[in-house]
Amino acid sequence: MNELQAILQAFESTQDGETAFLATVVKTQGSTYRRAGAKMLMTSTGKMVGTISGGCLENDVLEHTRQSMSNSKAIVVTYDNTAPEDIIWGFGLGCNGVVQVLIECLYKDNTVNKLAFMRECLNYNHFGIVATVFDIQGEVNIKTGASLLLYPNGSISTDITDINVTQSLINDAQTALINQKSTVKKYHLLNGNVEVFIEVIQPPTPLVIFGAGRDAVPVAKYAKTLGWHVTVVDCRASNATYERFPMADEIILARRETIHQICITERTAAVVMTHNYLDDIEIVKMLLLSSNRYVGVLGAKQRIERLLADLRAAETIYTDNTLEKLHAPIGIDIGAETPEEIAMAIIAEVQAVVSKRNASFLKNRKKPIHSSANNPLTDILHLQWQSQVGSAHHTIKNN
Numbered sequence: 001m002n003e004l005q006a007i008l009q010a011f012e013s014t015q016d017g018e019t020a021f022l023a024t025v026v027k028t029q030g031s032t033y034r035r036a037g038a039k040m041l042m043t044s045t046g047k048m049v050g051t052i053s054g055g056c057l058e059n060d061v062l063e064h065t066r067q068s069m070s071n072s073k074a075i076v077v078t079y080d081n082t083a084p085e086d087i088i089w090g091f092g093l094g095c096n097g098v099v100q101v102l103i104e105c106l107y108k109d110n111t112v113n114k115l116a117f118m119r120e121c122l123n124y125n126h127f128g129i130v131a132t133v134f135d136i137q138g139e140v141n142i143k144t145g146a147s148l149l150l151y152p153n154g155s156i157s158t159d160i161t162d163i164n165v166t167q168s169l170i171n172d173a174q175t176a177l178i179n180q181k182s183t184v185k186k187y188h189l190l191n192g193n194v195e196v197f198i199e200v201i202q203p204p205t206p207l208v209i210f211g212a213g214r215d216a217v218p219v220a221k222y223a224k225t226l227g228w229h230v231t232v233v234d235c236r237a238s239n240a241t242y243e244r245f246p247m248a249d250e251i252i253l254a255r256r257e258t259i260h261q262i263c264i265t266e267r268t269a270a271v272v273m274t275h276n277y278l279d280d281i282e283i284v285k286m287l288l289l290s291s292n293r294y295v296g297v298l299g300a301k302q303r304i305e306r307l308l309a310d311l312r313a314a315e316t317i318y319t320d321n322t323l324e325k326l327h328a329p330i331g332i333d334i335g336a337e338t339p340e341e342i343a344m345a346i347i348a349e350v351q352a353v354v355s356k357r358n359a360s361f362l363k364n365r366k367k368p369i370h371s372s373a374n375n376p377l378t379d380i381l382h383l384q385w386q387s388q389v390g391s392a393h394h395t396i397k398n399n
Contacts, residue, residue: 002204002227003050007041008119010049011106019044020106021065022115025052026134026197027184030082030097031368037182037199041106052101064103072105074145076134102134102197104145112159117149118201125203125229126152127180129173131196133160138192150177165194173198204229205354206265210283211273211298212241212251218343219271220248226347233262235279256282266291269350271330273298281310288322294353296330296346304328332359 007022014020025038033054040050042062051058057079068075079099106115114130121128129150133142141161148158148166150173160166165187172185182199205228209216212234223230224247234241237253245251252262256279264270270287272280272295280297284307287295297304307328311318331345332352352359362369 003039004118004201005122005204005227007039007050008115008122010041010043010047011115014043019065021069022104022106023052023061024102024104024132024197024199025099026076026102026132027100027195028097032097032099034099036184036197053099057099057101061101061103065105069103069105074102074104074143076144077101077103100134102132102145112147112149112157114147114149117157121201121203125206127177127203128152128201129177129198130201131169131173131198133194133196135195136192137194138189140189140192140194142194148173150174152177162189162194164189165196169196169198172196176200203267205350206231206268207350208233208262208264208268208270209273210235210259210270210279211275212236212238212244213273213275214244215298215339215342216271216273217244218340219273219346220245222343222347224248226351231262233259235259235274235276235283259283260286264290264292266293268292269294269296269354271296271298271346271350273330277303277307281307284311284326285314285316288318288326289316293325294350295326296349297326297328298330298342298346299328301329327353 011020021042023040023042025034025036028036034052038050038052040048040052040058040061042048042065044065046062048058048062052061061077064075064077077100079101082096082098117128117130129148131148131150133144133146136142136144142165146160148156148160148169150156150170156170158166160169168187169185172183176183176198177200180200180202182197184195184197186193186195205226207223207228208231209219210233212232216232220230220232230248231250231252232241232245232248233252233254235254235256237255239253241251241253254262259282264287268290270292272283272287274280274283280299284295284297288311297307299307311323327349330349331342332349334341334345334348336342336345349359
């Protein structure tokens with residue numbers, strides 16, 4: 001179960017009389033443990049689910065729900081760890097960055113229910129946008145925490161009352177949905193400015209495992225630990241597969257001749273480990289012609305070389321671009337031997353591909369750990385923002 005799934009489950013299990021709060025990292029600058037979008041659920045009974053830092057800020061944020069939110073209005077807390085006073089204040093994060101955290105009181109019957117919307121995105125496997133106002137300057141008729149929800153079909157739900165902000169925000173939210181990248185936008189109004197965190201809510205990564213042997217079990221387990229949607233395809237059509245994979249979201253008993261009927265999308269990652277060469281070759285042929293983003297095949301190098309030779313000799317022409325998404329032998333090189341170690345190597349490679357990283361050592365990475373691989377301007381924008389941020393270590397803003 002991933003963090004968002006755990007938060008949603010915890011919120012749904014809150015008891016009558018128990019108040020719930022949601023803390024969201026809405027903006028960061030410099031080196032920070034978590035990026036914008038990190039969330040934590042807190043309750044009036046002291047329960048905390050999720051993290052917004054390495055464990056340094058969580059207790060302080062919880063304390064704010066008790067001391068600074070008596071009127072239930074959303075607040076923004078800024079932690080500036082670039083100041084030398086950090087050690088004196090007692091946080092001692094050592095991250096040398098600035099984190100802005102929005103804290104909201106949650107109600108299950110809100111007109112704009114963010115958590116219900118997020119659960120819908122996960123349950124129905126679609127993207128969505130949650131845009132939340134977190135900074136207000138001047139005389140603006142908008143509240144901190146006011147939100148706009150954008151569904152993939154274009155429908156909108158919002159409690160932002162300013163029509164000018166709403167129109168501009170819809171356009172930016174649609175762009176974020178298309179690009180699938182969260183962002184922060186600032187809107188200039190006649191009597192002030194508002195800053196909004198536009199967050200992309202992503203559905204679980206769909207992983208399809210072709211093969212239901214015992215070595216596929218830890219692959220499914222690790223994937224479910226990350227909150228992925230796991231489908232196991234058993235080409236031997238054995239009913240015992242249901243008992244072996246209780247963690248799987250879906251189990252398909254199929255034969256080689258019917259695998260083309262399995263739903264594969266552009267977001268699907270596929271792992272082929274049937275231990276049957278004839279099954280493997282037919283599955284790989286089908287996958288290479290599908291719109292998935294990752295195909296990994298288990299097997300020794302000699303077996304993989306034979307598979308590649310057979311693919312090139314096939315009637316269908318597989319281009320270099322088509323073969324680029326084929327990872328064979330599967331997994332990153334961590335010296336894996338046991339089924340659990342191999343599963344770890346497989347899941348790590350899939351995660352690297354999904355995140356568009358090369359799975360190298362972080363000590364060799366020249367860019368910041370959390371910098372976007374697709375946006376080289378990110379670091380420049382962070383530096384520009386840093387010049388505008390004051391030196392206050394710990395500030396609270398309540399509009």
